[in-house]
Amino acid sequence: MKTQKILLDIDDEEEEITVGLVRLVKDVPAHELFYQLNSQNTFNFSRTTDLTYHGNYNDYFFPRFQAFHPDSELCIHFIANRSSHYLQKKIPQELFSGETETMFLLDHSQDVDYIMKTSEPFDDFSLILLPENLLFQIQNFNLSPAEELYQLIQYYE
Numbered sequence: 001m002k003t004q005k006i007l008l009d010i011d012d013e014e015e016e017i018t019v020g021l022v023r024l025v026k027d028v029p030a031h032e033l034f035y036q037l038n039s040q041n042t043f044n045f046s047r048t049t050d051l052t053y054h055g056n057y058n059d060y061f062f063p064r065f066q067a068f069h070p071d072s073e074l075c076i077h078f079i080a081n082r083s084s085h086y087l088q089k090k091i092p093q094e095l096f097s098g099e100t101e102t103m104f105l106l107d108h109s110q111d112v113d114y115i116m117k118t119s120e121p122f123d124d125f126s127l128i129l130l131p132e133n134l135l136f137q138i139q140n141f142n143l144s145p146a147e148e149l150y151q152l153i154q155y156y157e
Contacts, residue, residue: 017150020116020125020138021109022078028134030080034065036131043067043076051079051156053103058086060103064156075119076128079153081105081112105149117153 024033034045050061060083067076083103092099104110116125116138125138143150 015121016142016144017117017121017153019141019143019153021106021112021141022114022116022138023111023136024113025134025136030063030065033131033134034078036134037128038067040129040131041067042071043069045076045078050084051105051152053083053105053152055089055099055103057090057092057099058088058101058103060086062105072120077117077119079105079115079117081109081115105152115149 038044045065045067048064048066051064053060053062062082063080063084065078068074069076081104086101086103105115106112116128118125125140128138130138143153145151
């Protein structure tokens with residue numbers, strides 16, 4: 001006798017996620033920024049696999065850093081807004097393909113240096129002690145499920 005599979009049809013409406021927009025006061029290398037963050041907090045950021053955006057002609061790579069808060073077991077992600085490098089998959093046959101050597105995850109906010117996301121949805125990023133004179137106040141930003149960045153972040157979570 002063949003067993004019948006029962007599938008649950010869950011109507012799960014995806015909600016917006018809140019990310020933090022991180023802007024640097026001055027241009028500092030990533031290793032210096034995360035050294036300062038690690039020295040002021042009880043958790044340590046470390047580099048993880050890059051977030052990869054697959055374009056039509058190029059693959060873009062965005063550095064990612066993550067840390068785990070020891071008390072709440074919260075995972076904190078920092079994702080660079082600007083790609084660190086790219087790999088060309090094929091040569092564009094069009095004059096204006098729309099893909100350049102550098103890509104921004106938030107193209108309308110190119111002044112943002114990092115996008116911060118936490119594993120638990122909350123709007124308060126005050127859990128992280130920020131180094132003085134390196135970072136501006138973190139700005140909250142909502143991503144809707146219709147946005148491509150939302151889908152990309154969900155994929156890497």
